[in-house]
Amino acid sequence: MMMKPLQDRNTQYAQQTLKKPFTCIGRGLHTGLKVIMTVMPAEANSGYRFVRRDVSAGRNEVIAAWHTVTETNLCTTVSNNMGVRVSTIEHLIAALYANGVDNARIVLDGPEVPIMDGSAKPFSELIESVGLETLEEERKAIVITDTITVRDGKKEASLIPSPTSWITMEIDFESSVIGRQSLSLEMGTENFNRELADSRTFGFVDQMNTLQALGYARGGSLQNAVLVAKNGVINKDGLRHENEFIRHKMLDAIGDLALSGAPIIGSFSAKYSGHKLNNELLRKLLQSQNAYQYVPLREVSDNWVEMMNVSAG
Ligand SMILES: [Zn+2]
Structure with a gap:
């Protein structure tokens, strides 16, 4: 394999947005409600912002960021202060x-x-189909300069200084259909789209009634989730990858870490973590001034070693 200093996602020095909007129509996994969603271009430094058309103007904007995460039970939810x-x-x-x-x-x-x-995968394909627009603002990166770890029982998640951004995860489920799976990948556009994007969310047959009674998974079906029974998966076509479960957990973790608001230069390593621990990790990182530097991405690749020395001194 050829060595590259940093992957594609991390060598684009200017911020980007979409070239054109795209629209998707579908149901929410948990609410079961039908939603029309249009993802539109946005100006530099605005990040990811949701606008609820069913809520009155002035209170309908919800920023998606690490500090606006309010619930992490089965999915990640962001809220505004209203x-x-x-x-x-x-x-x-x-x-x-x-x-x-x-x-x-x-x-x-x-x-x-x-x-x-x-x-x-549908989102990745729609983004590719509309294309990207380069904006006239530099992209900043969060460079991890000291290891940060959070734990909850046997669950653990860390961000570790590294000039390349790897993601390494391990899961271990009681269900023998899933069992123990682990995977390590360098973070980048190509790896994401090829290795992780098409892996689906999953749930267990014997938990479905309880979940639905609690208001979760009401839009869940074999068209939008892998359903796991005692002896195998219920979906007729089976799995998309032998280890689709760990791949999906990595996809989830990338979505959670993306709420940092900038590319992270450093590696993520986790055992049995989920949305809750991933968000706690970001909160701990971004509240620990000595554990990271926020610098233009352009300055990172040449100066990574020096940045580590500075922080060590
Ligand atoms: Zn997921």
Whole structure:
């Protein structure tokens, strides 16, 4: 394999947005509500912003960022300070981030992003089809200069200084259909779209009734999720990858980490983590001034070693 200093996602020095809007129609995985969503170009430094068309102007904008995450139970939900929320944002945000979209205005007429086929592939394809526009503002990066770790029982997640951004995850489910899976990948547009984007969200048959009674998974179906039974998956066509489960967990983690608001130069490593721990990790990082530097991406690749020395001194 050829050695590259940094992957494509991290060598575009100017911020980007979409060239044109794209629209998706579908149901929310948890609410089951039908949603029309249009993802539009947005100006530099505006990040990812949702606009709820079903909520009155002045209170309908919800910024998607690490500090606006209000719920992490089964999906990631962001809210504004008037309590207006948007849920299941992680697959869309992962696709935007991994495909190099720094700024997007996401207009939707309901409280949840459409689940599409349960993966990020439809979003990646739509982003590719409309193309990207380069903006006249430099892209800044979050360079990890000291290891940050969060734990919850046996769950663990870390960000580690590294000139290349790798993502390494391990899961271990009681279900023998999933069991123990681990995977390590360098973060970049190509790897995301080829290795992770098409992996679907999953759920367990014996939890479905409970979840639906609690208001979750009401839009869930075999068209948008892998359904796991005792002896195998219920979906007729089976899995898209032998280890689709760990791949989906990595896709989720990228969506959660994308809420940092900038490309992260450093590696992510996690055991059994989920949306909750991933968000706690970002909160800990961004509240630890000695653990990162926020610098123009252009300055990172040549100066990484020096940046580490500075922070060590
Ligand atoms: Zn997911």
